[in-house]
Amino acid sequence: MTPITDSHCHLDFPDFDGAQAEFVARAAEAGVHRMVTICTKLRQADQVRAIAEAHAPVYWAAGTHPMSAGDEPMVSVDEILALTAHPKMVGIGETGLDYHYSRNSMDAQQDSLRIHMEACRQSGLPLIIHSRDADEDMARILTEEHANGAFDCVMHCFSSSAALAQTALGLGFYLSMSGITAFKKSSELRDIFAAAPLDRILVETDSPYLAPPPHRGKRNEPAFVAHTARAAAETFGLSYEDFAKQTEENFARLFRKAA
Structure with a gap:
């Protein structure tokens, strides 16, 4: 079975409590x-790190999610850098902008995002971006900050506009395909991905959210990234094996510490 990576999940969420070993084993059976696994609040870093330490296939990343930026203490570059010393801590985030649910904390989100970007520059680890209903500000900040000093980045669970995709790709960033891209009504989103360079594509579950068909509406889990990848392979006109091999190369290039 061709191996594949779930580049973004949340194994510390209550949906997986006490059963992480079971879900990791099921993922292995599916070739994952x-x-x-992504820490979304730095005060929860210890429990996310512990999951990675307990399971050989699991790596972790940490940051302040934009929906929490207005409520959590503002993170510092040094706080993030202290976490990067761990051998299985491979990325910074998720951070970003979410004006859909948290428009009242726009300023805090932007400040937090820029801090995470600086931590990426200093650590050399890739940035993991969440962006929703904030395309204009996101494109502006990505462009401004990249001009101030380069860093690597993935637009996780990308479901924004073609314009934002082009901005991100133009900066050398990656786009990640979630279960959304396998939904029947997501043809416009699939077109955006189909126009992107294949060597800039990752796949993810964002589990426990956004389960792809045939599990839509149920709890998502890392094993299901194989379903998303099969649908994605069709988008690119590839076999599952060829698509999986390419996304493995892409993941290793971006998340060098995990490779």
């Missing part, structure tokens, strides 16, 4: 040999 590696996954990155």
